[in-house]
Amino acid sequence: MADASQAVARPQTKYLKDYRAPDYTIDRVDLLFQLEEGVTHVTSRLQMRRQSGGVDTPLVLDGSHMKLLSVELDGGQLSADDYEVGEETLTITGLPEEFELTIRNDIDPSANTALEGLYISKGMYCTQCEAEGFRRITYFLDRSDVMATYRVRIEADREKYPVLLSNGNEVDHGLLGEGRHFVVWDDPFPKPCYLFALVAGDLAYLEDHYTTKSGEKVTLRLFVAPQDLDKCRHAMDSLKKSMKWDEDVYGLEYDLDIFNIVAVSHFNMGAMENKSLNIFNTKCVLANPQTATDADFAAVEAVVAHEYFHNWTGNRVTCRDWFQLSLKEGLTVFRDQEFSADMGSRAVKRIEDVRMLRQYQFAEDSGPMAHPVRPDNYIEINNFYTVTVYEKGAEVIRMYHTLLGPENYRKGIDLYFERHDGQAVTCDDFLSAMQDASGVDLGQFSLWYSQAGTPEVTVESRYDAENELFELTLSQTVPDTPGQTGKKPMHIPVAVGLVGPDGADLPLQLEGENAPHDVDGTRVLDLKEASQTFRFVNVAEQPVPSVLRGFSAPVKLSTGLNEDQFLFLLAHDSDSFNRWEAAQTLSANIILGLVDDLAAQRAMELDPKFINAIGKVLDDDTLDNAFKAEILSLPSEAVLGQMRTPVDVDGIHAAREFVRGQLAHALENDFRALYSLCEDRGAYEFTPEAVGNRRLRNMALGYLMELGDDEVCKLAIKQFMNADNMTNEIAALSTLVNSDCAARDGALQTFYDKWRHEPLVLDKWFSVQATSRRADTLDVVRHLRRHPDFDIRTPNRVRSLVSAFCALNPVNFHDKSGSGYNFLGDILEELDPINPQISAGLVRPLTRWKMYDADRQQLMKKVLMRILSFKDLSPDVYEIVSKSLQ
Ligand code: B3K
Ligand code: ZN
Numbered sequence: 001m002a003d004a005s006q007a008v009a010r011p012q013t014k015y016l017k018d019y020r021a022p023d024y025t026i027d028r029v030d031l032l033f034q035l036e037e038g039v040t041h042v043t044s045r046l047q048m049r050r051q052s053g054g055v056d057t058p059l060v061l062d063g064s065h066m067k068l069l070s071v072e073l074d075g076g077q078l079s080a081d082d083y084e085v086g087e088e089t090l091t092i093t094g095l096p097e098e099f100e101l102t103i104r105n106d107i108d109p110s111a112n113t114a115l116e117g118l119y120i121s122k123g124m125y126c127t128q129c130e131a132e133g134f135r136r137i138t139y140f141l142d143r144s145d146v147m148a149t150y151r152v153r154i155e156a157d158r159e160k161y162p163v164l165l166s167n168g169n170e171v172d173h174g175l176l177g178e179g180r181h182f183v184v185w186d187d188p189f190p191k192p193c194y195l196f197a198l199v200a201g202d203l204a205y206l207e208d209h210y211t212t213k214s215g216e217k218v219t220l221r222l223f224v225a226p227q228d229l230d231k232c233r234h235a236m237d238s239l240k241k242s243m244k245w246d247e248d249v250y251g252l253e254y255d256l257d258i259f260n261i262v263a264v265s266h267f268n269m270g271a272m273e274n275k276s277l278n279i280f281n282t283k284c285v286l287a288n289p290q291t292a293t294d295a296d297f298a299a300v301e302a303v304v305a306h307e308y309f310h311n312w313t314g315n316r317v318t319c320r321d322w323f324q325l326s327l328k329e330g331l332t333v334f335r336d337q338e339f340s341a342d343m344g345s346r347a348v349k350r351i352e353d354v355r356m357l358r359q360y361q362f363a364e365d366s367g368p369m370a371h372p373v374r375p376d377n378y379i380e381i382n383n384f385y386t387v388t389v390y391e392k393g394a395e396v397i398r399m400y401h402t403l404l405g406p407e408n409y410r411k412g413i414d415l416y417f418e419r420h421d422g423q424a425v426t427c428d429d430f431l432s433a434m435q436d437a438s439g440v441d442l443g444q445f446s447l448w449y450s451q452a453g454t455p456e457v458t459v460e461s462r463y464d465a466e467n468e469l470f471e472l473t474l475s476q477t478v479p480d481t482p483g484q485t486g487k488k489p490m491h492i493p494v495a496v497g498l499v500g501p502d503g504a505d506l507p508l509q510l511e512g513e514n515a516p517h518d519v520d521g522t523r524v525l526d527l528k529e530a531s532q533t534f535r536f537v538n539v540a541e542q543p544v545p546s547v548l549r550g551f552s553a554p555v556k557l558s559t560g561l562n563e564d565q566f567l568f569l570l571a572h573d574s575d576s577f578n579r580w581e582a583a584q585t586l587s588a589n590i591i592l593g594l595v596d597d598l599a600a601q602r603a604m605e606l607d608p609k610f611i612n613a614i615g616k617v618l619d620d621d622t623l624d625n626a627f628k629a630e631i632l633s634l635p636s637e638a639v640l641g642q643m644r645t646p647v648d649v650d651g652i653h654a655a656r657e658f659v660r661g662q663l664a665h666a667l668e669n670d671f672r673a674l675y676s677l678c679e680d681r682g683a684y685e686f687t688p689e690a691v692g693n694r695r696l697r698n699m700a701l702g703y704l705m706e707l708g709d710d711e712v713c714k715l716a717i718k719q720f721m722n723a724d725n726m727t728n729e730i731a732a733l734s735t736l737v738n739s740d741c742a743a744r745d746g747a748l749q750t751f752y753d754k755w756r757h758e759p760l761v762l763d764k765w766f767s768v769q770a771t772s773r774r775a776d777t778l779d780v781v782r783h784l785r786r787h788p789d790f791d792i793r794t795p796n797r798v799r800s801l802v803s804a805f806c807a808l809n810p811v812n813f814h815d816k817s818g819s820g821y822n823f824l825g826d827i828l829e830e831l832d833p834i835n836p837q838i839s840a841g842l843v844r845p846l847t848r849w850k851m852y853d854a855d856r857q858q859l860m861k862k863v864l865m866r867i868l869s870f871k872d873l874s875p876d877v878y879e880i881v882s883k884s885l886q
Contacts, residue, residue, distance in 0.1 A: 011380070011875035011879070013377050013378070013379050014377065014378055014379070015376065016374070019321050019323070021145065022143060023050060023051060023052050023053045023059070024049065024051060024057075024141065025048065025049060025141070026048050026140075026141055026146050026148045027048070028046070028150075029149070030046075030150075030152075030153075031044050031045075033118075033153070033155065033198060034156075035154065035155065035156040035161065039107070039108055040106065040109055040125075041104070041105075042105050042137060043103070043104050044102070044105075044140070045101070046100065046101045047098075048101055049099075050096075050097045050098075056094075057093075058091050058093045059093070059095055061089065061103075062132070062135035062140060062142040063135050063140065064135055064136055065107065066107045066136065066137075066138065066139075068105050070103070071103055073092075073099060075100070078092070090103075090139040105138055107138075114835055114836060115268050115835060116268070116837070117133045117134070117136025117137050118137050118198065121264045124200065124202070124203065125161070125198065126198070129195070129196050130194040130195070131194060131382060132381065132382075133194070134193035134196055142193055143192070144192040144194060144319050144322065145320050145321065146193070147190040147191055147192055149187060149189070149190050149191075150166075150167060150185075150191070151184065151185070152167070152185045152186075152187075152196075152198065153172075153184045153185075154166060154184075154198060155176060155182045156180060156182075157180055158179055158181040159179060161201055161202065162181075162202055162203075163201055163202065163205075164182070164200050165200070166197060166198050167187040167197055167274060167275045168186045168189075168256065170183060171185065189255070190422060191318070192424065195273070195315055195318075197274030197275075199262045199279070203224060203225065203262070204223070204224060204225070204229050206222045206233070206236055207219065207220065208220045210259075212243070212247065214253060216253070217257075218258065219258045220239055221258070221260050222235055222261045222262075223263065224263045224286065228282070231286035231287055231291060232285075233288070234288070234292075234297060234300055235261065235280075235287065238300060238304040238305060239259070241305075241339075241343065242305040242339060243308065245305070245342065245343075246308070246309060249338070249339075250335070250410075251410075252312045252417075254311065255311070258276060259278075259308075260276060260278070261279075261280055262280065263286055264279055264281065265282050265796070267281035268835070269281065269385070270303050271284050271304075271306070273306075273308075273314055275311070275315050278307045278308070280303070280307070281796065282796075283760055283796055284303040284304075285303070285304065289726065291755075291760060292726055292760070293725075293726045293727040294686065294695065296726075297686045297691075298340065298344070301340065301343060302336050302337075305335075305336045305339045305340070306335075309336060310332050313335065314329075317417065317421060317424075318423075318425075319426075320425055323374055323376065324425070324427050325375075325381075325384060325389050326373045326390075326396070326449075327429075329385075329389055329390045330393020330395075330397050331393075331394075333390050333391060333393065333394035334394040334398055334401075337353055344691070345688045345692070347576040348626045348627055350551065350577050351630045352630075353394075354577070355633075355639075357391050357392070357554060358639055361388055361554070362556070362642060363642055364388055365452060365454045368482060368850075368883050368884040369844070370388075370453060370481035371386070371388055371452050371481075372388075372452045373389060373392055373393045373427075373448060373449050374427050374449040376450070379875055379878070380840070380874075380875045382837050383876060383879050383880060388452075392554055396449070399445070400412065400442075402493045402495070403442075403445070403491075404438045404440055408440070411438065412435075412437040415433040416433035416434075428446070444488075445491040447488060448490060448491075452481040453478050453479045454478075454479070454555060456477050456478075457474055457492065457494070457548075457553075457558070458476075458557075458558045459472065459474060459547050459557065460472075460473040460475075461560065463542045463543075468537065468538055468539050469535060469536070469537060470498060470536040470542075470543060471534070472525075472533070472534045472536070474494060474525070474527045474533075476490065476530060476555070477530070478490060482886065489528060489529055490527075491526065491527070492527040493527075494526075494548055494553065495522050495523070495548060495575075496524075496545060497518075497523075497546040497578075499568070499573060499574075500543050501543075503568075505522070505574050506521070506539060506543055508523045508536060510535060510537070511535040511537050520574070522575065524552065544569060546575055547559055549577060549578050550578075551581075559585075566582040566585055567586065567613050569582040570582040570583050570586065579631075580630050583614070583617070586610055586613070587635060588635045588640060590606065590610055591652065591655045591659055592640065592643060594606075594655035594658060594659070595651040597655075606658070606659060606662040611663065611667065614663060615666075615670060617631050618632075618670045619670070624688075625689075625696040626688065629692065629696045632703070634660065637649075637656060638810055641810065641851065645850075645851045647814075647852055647853075649811060649814045649852070650811065650816075652810075653773070657706075660703065661706045663703060664705075668704070668707065670700075671700040671704050672700075675700045680724075684725045694725075694727050698732075698735075701716060701719065701732065701735060702731075708740075713739065713741035713743060716735055717732070717736070717747065719732040720733055720736065720747055720751075726761070732747075733747055733748070733751055733768055737768045740774075751765055759794075759796070760796070763797060763800035766784060766789075766790070767800045769781070769784060770800070770808075771808050771809050772809075772812075773812070777805070778812055778819055781801060781802075785827070793835070795835065798827075798842070802827050802842055805820070806820065806842065806845045807844070813845065814852065814856060816855065821846060821859050821862075824843070824863065825866050825867060827842065828867055828877065832873060832877050833872065833874075836874030839874065843867065843881060844880065846860050846863060846864055846884070847881065847884030849861055849884070861885070864884060868882065
């Protein structure tokens with residue numbers, strides 16, 4: 001190992017404790033972009049001032065991947081002796097206190113495959129500057145605590161690039177000679193350079209308007225390739241809903257006359273909140289019923305809202321440094337989660353969010369890349385746009401909301417903006433605003449920002465019938481994580497209810513109180529010690545405790561309940577999250593029990609009580625269909641794998657499939673009935689009810705396919721052929737692809753022929769094949785990698801094939817031969833020089849090698865070592881791989 005890791009130069013680690021305010025700052029930026037074939041000339045005029053130090057204090061600007069042409073100080077040309085060009089810096093000394101610096105440099109967007117800075121996607125110019133992409137455009141103080149106002153002039157060929165966009169308002173445009181034109185944009189709001197954006201292309205747009213609460217009319221435009229104009233309506237509606245919601249719930253209005261969104265095919269992530277010029281991955285903005293599924297519609301709505309909400313939480317108030325990333329991301333994710341909950345089904349949204357948190361964030365928190373919500377060191381900041389910073393960060397904000405209550409939470413938000421509008425601040429500043437506005441002591445709560453690892457909470461209970469007393473003892477530990485041991489107890493809000501024998505919640509009165517204090521049968525207990533006992537009085541009958549209702553904190557909970565108690569909660573809990581949770585716990589226990597049976601070569605058998613309970617849920621008319629579908633979704637193989645190491649990859653797969661098969665046989669009639677009952681009637685609608693119906697119906701189809709009978713295959717084919725929306729079409733196709741039905745290959749071909757010219761739909765064609773549970777999947781994936789439609793430079797395509805296989809198909813990726821691991825190694829060898837950010841995302845499944853058996857560990861480590869020995873390995877991949885081998 002030592003040899004391989006010495007082969008690469010070790011990139012430097014940056015530490016939070018080393019933060020220093022910059023010596024110089026920039027107040028005003030004037031940029032000129034001259035877009036020409038093969039080269040872009042950039043002229044940057046900066047109004048700068050010294051904030052600390054003296055004339056000897058050097059100004060160190062960031063910059064890379066460019067050719068420097070000239071530097072002028074206050075209008076006078078500097079000679080090459082007056083400055084020093086390093087590999088990634090430009091250093092100037094002997095500067096006055098205030099000055100104007102003019103820098104000219106050339107860049108080549110067409111050679112930019114990393115998709116950071118200015119690049120070209122399908123013939124259009126676009127930018128991605130967060131986190132540190134601006135330094136690939138021109139020399140600059142590329143850090144978020146330098147906030148300036150920008151004026152941007154773009155010049156380009158008029159025919160090829162009729163649309164020229166940047167941040168703020170358009171203040172001028174006109175013609176130039178030789179078929180060229182220009183547009184000038186001015187953004188009055190000071191911003192860090194990571195929020196700068198530029199777009200140039202031949203784009204069509206959908207226009208709409210929104211009038212703010214104060215009566216300001218805002219023009220909304222969504223720019224897309226002309227053939228995608230028919231996929232814009234949903235995103236536009238989502239934008240208008242977001243604008244309204246932010247006014248209603250947070251009192252926040254939009255602050256410019258125009259808001260633009262641009263859809264881009266080549267994009268490293270989902271979208272980017274550049275001031276008034278959001279840039280979106282096509283996947284997160286384009287949707288119509290024929291090409292996008294219900295899940296896509298929901299994602300578009302959420303991402304449009306997320307980026308829009310950043311206008312206040314991120315842009316008006318931004319981060320002092322990148323360690324504070326969760327300040328804007330955790331808060332904005334919480335805001336988009338609540339928005340989606342208000343637009344659709346709150347209960348189902350919470351279940352989906354927790355499912356995702358457990359599958360990805362809990363895994364990260366227990367692995368080699370575990371880090372706090374506010375990381376204290378990093379090599380490559382792009383590696384820290386993680387589920388911990390985003391999703392656990394959102395849980396932290398949710399806990400403020402739970403602990404303070406909605407009114408105090410809102411007061412805290414108002415105070416945060418009152419204090420910090422226009423500033424670059426820290427997570428501590430946010431916490432102080434919440435604390436000062438509410439009067440609640442959040443000292444211990446701040447550990448959520450600094451301690452990594454998922455706290456583990458255990459529940460013990462005791463009922464004293466004679467004294468009508470119910471005792472709940474909650475204990476917590478926080479596991480060690482890389483670089484962090486011996487952690488302190490956290491402040492954990494634990495929402496509880498006591499469910500009486502008749503299924504109704506009991507009033508909650510703690511010892512010492514003279515009346516019950518609960519809201520609809522639930523109250524929040526503050527767990528602050530390593531162990532704490534809460535005594536409830538006047539409990540006339542023995543209840544079943546329902547703990548951590550609504551998943552009130554991101555912890556792992558051991559309830560101490562038995563199977564009958566879970567069955568009771570599944571049938572009666574007034575908290576729908578815990579009802580679902582009871583079903584999840586029961587199924588996980590059952591599946592893991594069957595894994596043991598398999599290992600001991602005992603026959604597997606599914607407990608009839610469980611089948612009965614699920615059957616009852618399906619028959620319950622008071623429950624909505626989306627919720628029933630959630631109950632039917634068994635814990636994923638990945639989540640089951642986290643529950644017991646070493647992961648029994650094949651055992652888990654076989655046991656889970658067995659349970660699905662047994663449920664299908666036992667509940668066949670229910671599934672058939674649901675399949676007919678939930679059929680779409682009328683045109684496609686994206687309403688919670690219609691989505692719930694499709695979800696449950698497709699779930700029923702999936703179960704029925706487990707019966708392996710021809711007639712069900714025909715049903716699936718019929719649905720596939722007749723579907724008028726992508727939700728039903730792809731659901732039928734993916735269940736067929738998982739099967740051995742004779743019509744399987746024909747369906748795949750039909751789908752390809754129908755959709756080969758729609759890249760987002762073609763991505764689905766790659767994905768359904770990559771996630772198939774069939775044993776030949778890796779061969780198929782290898783074949784698809786050579787398919788003419790596979791392009792390693794297109795992140796969406798790479799994710800749809802490679803991530804789908806490596807991250808979402810555990811039984812095939814972890815094949816004991818190691819061939820899945822080698823496949824990933826081969827891909828990374830080709831991809832890392834092209835796009836390090838995407839590569840660093842792909843490598844993650846390999847880094848969890850410690851969870852697997854000795855043979856797989858060896859095979860995985862071998863590939864990790866091989867990756868470490870790649871020539872010119874990117875710092876991105878280096879950081880993840882080297883940390884996983886420590
Ligand atoms: N802020 C961007 C993410 C930028 C990622 C840079 N590697 C999108 C978002 O969270 O809204
Ligand atoms: Zn964000």
